[in-house]
Amino acid sequence: MKVTVVGAGAVGASCAEYIAIKNFASEVVLVDIKEGFAEGKAMDLMQTASLNGFDTKITGVTGDYSKTAGSDICVITSGIPRKPGMTREELIGINAGIVKTVSASLIEHSPNTIIIVVSNPMDTMTYLVHKSTNLPKNRIIGMGGALDSARFKYRLAEALEAPISDIDGMVIGGHSDTGMVPLTSHATRNSVKVSEFLSEERLEQVAADTKVGGATLTKLLGTSAWYAPGAAVSGLVQAIACDQKKMFPCSTLLEGEYELSDICIGVPVILGKNGIEKIVNIPLSDAEKAHMQASAEGVRKTNGLLEV
């Protein structure tokens, strides 16, 4: 199993590290545009192999896509992150060009690859990969919901004063400060609905904190987060590489599901060796349906800024 990660910055390196530590891939190739950067990150990570006990071979290259040839999975993290006070949507001007060029180079050398898009604004960048390549829809996956769901579970555990392993919950919708739809009505603590333990006001606070999860970290860190994003990507990569048939919310092209078409937005999907093997339709409350439609409007507005 060969995995390429483009962008050896904060998220790309974290993603490569988690993939290596989980020890399921034979090879990870890191690519960056900055001379020597990916090579340096790869060497540093390889020097953790004997300490962390993994056999994954990590190499780094500066813009040489021939070294990515035959990748089963390619992750795109290249592009600029936001600074405090910015929205993800403001990154479109620079990141759209990067994502378009990078996806073309990846497919040229790995025509059968599955692409995972991470660069922001992620739903629109995922849609851009659809519009600018000929890859079938099951092989284009946007990562956002897996991360947002991890943050939702963190906030629920905090509110419940419970261990995170007790909590289950999912966030669908657009990966943006206003577009996320935390599915509070479906969230549980050991199969008991969280609404049994928390007031409506407290649950609203949990949802609000979840939606601004990325902005909160950006304010604290001065740039956006990387540990949880890297871990979330590695979870998707592992589900595909190991044909796990696991369910994650991912951004995918909808064709009528959730009453939406011609848009990439986060919905539950089954991930296996073919990438997105199924889009799962789950019942939504009227309020969740309305949030999903409003979220889609936001994503469409950003998609409208694309020049494809």
Ligand SMILES: NC(=O)c1ccc[n+]([C@@H]2O[C@H](COP(=O)([O-])OP(=O)(O)OC[C@H]3O[C@@H](n4cnc5c(N)ncnc54)[C@H](O)[C@@H]3O)[C@@H](O)[C@H]2O)c1
């Ligand atoms: N979808 C998500 O959930 C999620 C989570 C976190 C970050 N992100 C996004 O991921 C992106 C990367 O974030 P980061 O914190 O790693 O940023 P970073 O600045 O640390 O790393 C980005 C890297 O991309 C490289 N790069 C730029 N143009 C390139 C090109 N054409 N080819 C190859 N490499 C190129 C840069 O040199 C840099 O090393 C940002 O757009 C950020 O908003 C998304």
Ligand SMILES: O=C(O)C[C@H](O)C(=O)O
């Ligand atoms: O917040 C950001 O801009 C980065 C990423 O989308 C995140 O949610 O951490």
